[in-house]
Amino acid sequence: MDRRQAERLVNTYSDLILRLSYTYLKSTADAQDICQTVFLKLLTNPRHFESPEHEKAWIIRTAANACKDLLKSHWRRTTVAMDEAAPVPAPPVEEGSLLAAVQLLPPKYRAVIYLYYYEGYAAKEIARLLGENPATISTRLNRGRARLRTLLEQEELA
Structure with a gap:
């Protein structure tokens, strides 16, 4: 090279x-x-x-x-x-930003949320990239979104 x-x-x-x-x-x-x-x-x-x-x-x-x-x-x-x-x-991650909330997620959810929303990969592509089952990635995306929603709602109430 x-x-x-x-x-x-x-x-x-x-x-x-x-x-x-x-x-x-x-x-x-x-x-x-x-x-x-x-x-x-x-x-x-x-x-x-x-x-x-x-x-x-x-x-x-x-x-x-x-x-x-x-x-x-x-x-x-x-x-x-x-x-x-x-x-x-x-x-720098601006406090109160969406990325700051994503950083609070556990690593297995954080990575799939990042690849899906920030890098634009589909769930099947993420599964292939990470060596996981596509159903596992879909589950992690759903659970990650739910946790993210909860975090954002808690922040909104505070």
Whole structure:
């Protein structure tokens, strides 16, 4: 892979990977690590993609899997995050915004809501990207919407 191709990949997908990773991890530093991990995998093992959609799907799937691996790692479960030790500013999310409410959802709902509404993927595509059953994704979307509705109603009453 040449330098031009690598720069194109970084310019095209780094923001997507960072935002998706942040929805899983709620940590800017961890999201940046995942972004580097995804590009490292792609650069050290170049792949041939059938289309730009195939390329984007591979990148999303790889980023989601890397986030899941990090979340279930022994190191992650037995250490304190730096965010808890010394607050570091994360990407600004306006308080009271819809995105702030989405960030309050559990990761399994947060990711599907993000991919569906912010990235424009259909439930079947999300299922394929995340390696889940389409019915599972539809259920998570419905439950995520219900939780989001409850959060927004509570905020409205406050």
